[in-house]
Amino acid sequence: MDFPEELKYTEEHEWVLVEDDVATIGITDFAQEQLGDVVFVELPEVGDRFDVGKSFGVVESVKAVSDVYAPVSGEVVEINEELPDEPEILNNSPYEDGWMVKIRLADAAELDDLMDAAAYQEFVEKD
Amino acid sequence: MRKTPLNQLHRDLGARMVEFGGWDMPVQYSGVINEHLAVRNAAGLFDVSHMGEIEVSGPQAFEFLQYATTNDVSKLIDGQVQYTALCYESGGVVDDLTLYRFSADRYLLCVNAANTDKDFAWLQGLHRDSSFADLTLVNRSDDYAQLALQGPQAAAILNKLTDVDLSALKYYHFAIGPVAGIEMIISRTGYTGEDGFELYCSAADGPALWQQLLAAGAPLGLIPIGLGARDTLRLEKGYALYGHEITADIMPLEARLAWITKLNKGPFVGREAMLNAKQAGLPRQLVAVKLAAAGVPREGYPVFCDGKEVGYVASGTMSPSLKQGIALALIDSAVAASDAQLEIAIRQRHVPADRAALPFV
Structure with missing residues (x-):
C-alpha cells in the first residue's frame, strides 16, 4: 500500500496536496482497496462551497456507498470530469489520475489538523 | 461465527472475509467485477458449504413434501432437482430451496444457510402436526461440503476429473459418482445463469475437492468467486434471494414465482392464503428495471411514479456485464401492470428507471 510523502491525510481516508492556496483532494490507496471495484462517483460542481468535514461527494463500489468529506473548507475550483465516466480510475490511480476535486483554501490553518504520511500509515495499520 | 471446511483455504488465497448469515465467508478474492466476468466468460468456483441440507426419507416422504412445499413434487423423477419453496399458512415464504429426489421415499432439501435451523424446526413442526407420520427428517448440513463450479467452461473442467458422463446430465438433474476420486452428488444446477454444477461431498473431502478443481480449471480460466459476485451474477439473471425478493411477508406470487407455486x-401449506390473495388481487408485484442514468440502485431505496412513492428496491446493483444500474423492485401492482415511468430515489435525486425484461443479461 502506498502513502506518498508529499500528501496530507484525514482519518476519513482522504488525501490533500496543497499548491499555493489550492488543495487537490482524493481518496487514499487504503480507501480504494477497502471499497473494492468503484462503479460510481458523484462530484460537486465548480463554485460549490464546503465547510471542513462536510460531504462533498460520493464513491460507490459494487457493495458499498461512501461519502467523501472535505478535509479543508473552501470553494471548488475544478473537478475531475473523467471520474464519473471512468470510476475505475479511482482504483487504478488513487493519488494521480484519480484526484477528485480542487478546493481554494478558505483557512490554511486547517491544514495543521491533517496527518502526514507517517502518521496516516500508523493510523491505518492500527485500524 | 461458523466456518466452512474451506475457511483456511480462503484465507490462504487472500480472500476478504465477511459475516454472512452467521458464517465467516469470502466476499471477494481478486475483485467482484473480475470474478463476475470470469464466471460469465470462463468459469468460477464457489464455496457454498454454508448452505443447509435436510434429508427427508420414509414411506410418506413424498406426501409430506407435497404438503410442505409449493411446487409439484409429483413431477420429479429419480435424479431430478426442483426449485421450490416452503411457505407459512399466511402465504409468506419460510425459505426457497432446491429439492433432490433420490428415490420415491428419499429426498434432500438444499436450503439457505441462514435459514437452515429455522427450516428444520419448521419441517419438524409440520411433521408433528400433520398426519404424515411415517418419515424421518435429518439435518445433514454439517455432513456436507458444497462447491459450485459455474461458467461456460465448467463442464470441460469437471470432465477432466470424472468418468461420469456429463453430456448425459441435463439441467436440473443430478448423478452420484466420483470426482477426483471423491464420491459426491453432481448436480447440474447453479445460481449464476451459466452452465455449471453444484457438488456435494463429505465435509472432510471439501478442501481436497476445492484444490483439485482449481488446479484442473486454472488453464481454462477458473478462479475462486466470493459472495459479492455471487450476488451480482444472480441479480443479472433475476433470481430471487431470500430476505430480499422473498421474505415471511412476501408471497411467491408477488415475487414472480408463480411458476413454482402449483x-x-x-392442499399445501400457504395455499389457502394464496388463493384468497389472488382472488382479492395481489397488492404488489416484483418488477425489473434498469437505471436510465448513472447510479447504483440499492436495497431499500424508494421507488416513485408520478411523484408518489409506489414501492422499494428489493435488490439492486451495478451490473458488471451491462455497466448499468439494475434492480428488482417490489411495487404497487397497478403501477407494475402499467407502463408508467418509474423513478428510484438515490439520495436527493430521482433517477429514471426503465422497465426491463428478465434476465437482464
Missing part, C-alpha cells in the same frame, strides 16, 4: 396440485 395452486392446483392439491
Whole structure:
C-alpha cells in the first residue's frame, strides 16, 4: 500500500496536496482497496462551497456507498470530469489520475489538523 | 461465527472475509467485477458449504413434501432437482430451496444457510402436526461440503476429473459418482445463469475437492468467486434471494414465482392464503428495471411514479456485464401492470428507471 510523502491525510481516508492556496483532494490507496471495484462517483460542481468535514461527494463500489468529506473548507475550483465516466480510475490511480476535486483554501490553518504520511500509515495499520 | 471446511483455504488465497448469515465467508478474492466476468466468460468456483441440507426419507416422504412445499413434487423423477419453496399458512415464504429426489421415499432439501435451523424446526413442526407420520427428517448440513463450479467452461473442467458422463446430465438433474476420486452428488444446477454444477461431498473431502478443481480449471480460466459476485451474477439473471425478493411477508406470487407455486396440485401449506390473495388481487408485484442514468440502485431505496412513492428496491446493483444500474423492485401492482415511468430515489435525486425484461443479461 502506498502513502506518498508529499500528501496530507484525514482519518476519513482522504488525501490533500496543497499548491499555493489550492488543495487537490482524493481518496487514499487504503480507501480504494477497502471499497473494492468503484462503479460510481458523484462530484460537486465548480463554485460549490464546503465547510471542513462536510460531504462533498460520493464513491460507490459494487457493495458499498461512501461519502467523501472535505478535509479543508473552501470553494471548488475544478473537478475531475473523467471520474464519473471512468470510476475505475479511482482504483487504478488513487493519488494521480484519480484526484477528485480542487478546493481554494478558505483557512490554511486547517491544514495543521491533517496527518502526514507517517502518521496516516500508523493510523491505518492500527485500524 | 461458523466456518466452512474451506475457511483456511480462503484465507490462504487472500480472500476478504465477511459475516454472512452467521458464517465467516469470502466476499471477494481478486475483485467482484473480475470474478463476475470470469464466471460469465470462463468459469468460477464457489464455496457454498454454508448452505443447509435436510434429508427427508420414509414411506410418506413424498406426501409430506407435497404438503410442505409449493411446487409439484409429483413431477420429479429419480435424479431430478426442483426449485421450490416452503411457505407459512399466511402465504409468506419460510425459505426457497432446491429439492433432490433420490428415490420415491428419499429426498434432500438444499436450503439457505441462514435459514437452515429455522427450516428444520419448521419441517419438524409440520411433521408433528400433520398426519404424515411415517418419515424421518435429518439435518445433514454439517455432513456436507458444497462447491459450485459455474461458467461456460465448467463442464470441460469437471470432465477432466470424472468418468461420469456429463453430456448425459441435463439441467436440473443430478448423478452420484466420483470426482477426483471423491464420491459426491453432481448436480447440474447453479445460481449464476451459466452452465455449471453444484457438488456435494463429505465435509472432510471439501478442501481436497476445492484444490483439485482449481488446479484442473486454472488453464481454462477458473478462479475462486466470493459472495459479492455471487450476488451480482444472480441479480443479472433475476433470481430471487431470500430476505430480499422473498421474505415471511412476501408471497411467491408477488415475487414472480408463480411458476413454482402449483395452486392446483392439491392442499399445501400457504395455499389457502394464496388463493384468497389472488382472488382479492395481489397488492404488489416484483418488477425489473434498469437505471436510465448513472447510479447504483440499492436495497431499500424508494421507488416513485408520478411523484408518489409506489414501492422499494428489493435488490439492486451495478451490473458488471451491462455497466448499468439494475434492480428488482417490489411495487404497487397497478403501477407494475402499467407502463408508467418509474423513478428510484438515490439520495436527493430521482433517477429514471426503465422497465426491463428478465434476465437482464
